[in-house]
Amino acid sequence: MSDLSLETAQAATATRRPARVLDVVVLIAVVLGLWHVIGTWTHGVAIAPPLQTLVYLAGLLHTEMFWSHAAATLEAFLLAFVLSALMGLALGLIFGVRRFAGEVAEPILAGFYTIPKVTLYPVVLLLFGLGMSAKVAFGVMHGLVPMTLFTLGAVRNLPPVLVRTARVLRLSPGRTMRWVLIPACLPDIVNGLRISFSLSLLGVLIGEMFSSQRGLGFLLVNGMAQNNVPLSTAIVTVIVAIAIAANTLMLRFVRRFARRADEMAG
């Protein structure tokens, strides 16, 4: 798990306590201020100032072009995320319960997690061809491993008494999973989902940026190539906003489940 230690440390900071509204407001004001300074200071050659971006974005949201690209990204991302989550959950549970298989697989997975996967994208393109399936496969390559490792770690660190109780009650493997393993591991599973969400999004976007004719990643690179600064800034803004919103939502779940688990344990 040591390669995931940052994410766990990060989760620990994040679960410390919910952010106060004032702090968030101050933070947003600081970020907007910096953005404005950089935007105006460089005369908008690279980054459009916040106000101009928002005005442009409002116009962009009325165009069909934007929504068709957004739909392409959304479709690829949802497929990649759901596949990563389900396969990662299944693999993590299997590797967690079957200890030896877990010991064999974990270093391979952890090693794969830390290599620069971008370099493998040409292979994915050669295997799947240009288009949707390559983007999805690349998203899964990013999202699958963290989900597996988080689930695996959660199952492994489970109090042994829970598993023994399930055995005493003669629960079937399926019921053990449904009633014991998954509820007990829920905070870690949601944390895994959180990391998996952002990484499969990253995978899909990199895929679109490298060689694709569709999607927000393509629109971003294209906006830059055509020197359409408000367009590329607006796309970045949209992606950042979506990523932060999803992350915050899932962190809330993690906090709630962690609290509930604490109450149960106490």
Added chain:
Amino acid sequence: MRRRRAAFVVRAAILAALIAMLEVGCRTGAIDPLTVIPPSDMVASMVGQIGSGELDASIVSTFSTILIAFVLAVILGIATGATIHRFARLRDVADPLLASYYSVPTFIFYPLLVALLGLGKAPLVVLGILSAVPAVVISTLSGLDSVAPVLMKVARVHRLTAARTLWWIVLPAALPHLFTGFKLALSYALIGVIAGEFILSGSGLGYAISFAYQSFDNRTMYGAMLFVLLVAVIANGILYMWEGRLARRRSRG
């Protein structure tokens, strides 16, 4: 211990079997040579490219960029982490940022950085720093948090100067956390820089791979790819072992 060795043997056997299957599949024509080339050819291509010096310029360019980004990220990260740790109010404000930083695909800022700084080393260095800094900040914070208050009291009782407190008390206590941060920072910087080169740049290993892909030169592409992956795996492995040794020495002492 025996179990760990058994796991190691099985792991090695599985990996070897996979490589052998790929080799056989490619040699018998079950796998299209336009898609994947045999692993032995990949190794030969890698050795050839390194031996002939074709890759030298790319290697120097990529690793110097990674090194600059890493060193700057460590300096910036420790300074930021220490400042945030010192002022609790600042930390409250920075907390949501740190919690959500890695959910944002930092990489999408790269086109903006290229437009801002021009195509060259500068946007890659900034991208590497952006990817690596939060790891250092977070590990500095948790390292400073882990200094036991009683140790600070001991320092005060002995009337240590600030510099000596830092050197004798704070640093040894925070070091394991910091080391984890450095390790992550290095691998994030590596990923960021190579990804940047791959998507949009005119030099470096990432560019060499994407150039070979675009010119349908599979042999060169797979050789360069293998080289990058081997370097990444070996670097991470060394840091991982080093970290394990630090942790063991700490638990002994």
